[in-house]
Amino acid sequence: MPWMVLMFGVLVVPLGITSIALVVMQPVLVGTWCTLCLLTALLMLVMIPLALDEIWAMVQFMMQARRDGKPMWRTFWVGGTLEGGSKDERSPQFDKPRPSMVPSMVWGVSIPWPLLISTLIGFWLMAAPPVLGASGAIANSDFLVGPVVAVTAVVAMAEVARSLRFLNIVLGLWLVAAPFLLGGDTTTSTVNDVAAGVALIALSLPRGSVRERYSSWQPYIV
Numbered sequence: 001m002p003w004m005v006l007m008f009g010v011l012v013v014p015l016g017i018t019s020i021a022l023v024v025m026q027p028v029l030v031g032t033w034c035t036l037c038l039l040t041a042l043l044m045l046v047m048i049p050l051a052l053d054e055i056w057a058m059v060q061f062m063m064q065a066r067r068d069g070k071p072m073w074r075t076f077w078v079g080g081t082l083e084g085g086s087k088d089e090r091s092p093q094f095d096k097p098r099p100s101m102v103p104s105m106v107w108g109v110s111i112p113w114p115l116l117i118s119t120l121i122g123f124w125l126m127a128a129p130p131v132l133g134a135s136g137a138i139a140n141s142d143f144l145v146g147p148v149v150a151v152t153a154v155v156a157m158a159e160v161a162r163s164l165r166f167l168n169i170v171l172g173l174w175l176v177a178a179p180f181l182l183g184g185d186t187t188t189s190t191v192n193d194v195a196a197g198v199a200l201i202a203l204s205l206p207r208g209s210v211r212e213r214y215s216s217w218q219p220y221i222v
Helices: 002-024 035-067 072-078 098-105 113-132 136-155 159-181 187-203 215-220
Strands: none
Touching (some): 002 035, 035 159, 113 159, 136 159, 136 187
16 A cells, blocks of 8 residues: 555654754744654654665665556555565564564664764764864754754665765764854864764765665665
């Protein structure tokens, strides 16, 4: 049922990104973080990489159905099968014990150590300005860039979105340049931003492990 997957994707991805964006703006517009809001955003963030492979599988299914000459809208609303398909022997059936279903929940997601460290750097940047005495524009830069770095790294843990990690190279370059372009920095915060930026650039280069196969999308997972 592609329409069900699409609705699921709309609930998780765009609404999740919106929730996270609202949280990101809090320290800049309100001047403080909301703990409950941060927790909510974290839960939304975790769901995004878990959902992306299913959404992309739906897109691939619809594209193949169209190539096979199947009616697009009927397939979208009613579903169907593809020529040359085989029985799914891997996915646990609903009559199996619940613990046996847990591993299948994280298929399509892996956590390479460079992405994990990038996530931690993003979280640190969110907390760094008051700790290191930064204020003004440079503090707002860290408040904004930190969550974007963390979100990018976590979403890139979805293997179909692994190439998204390259966005952190751009953010790393900004962190290196920002202390020399914006006001409100201290010596310690400047060193921190430059070190974080260089680390992000280096950490965003390796792809990390990809355990699943994604048919026509495989060449784009770089």
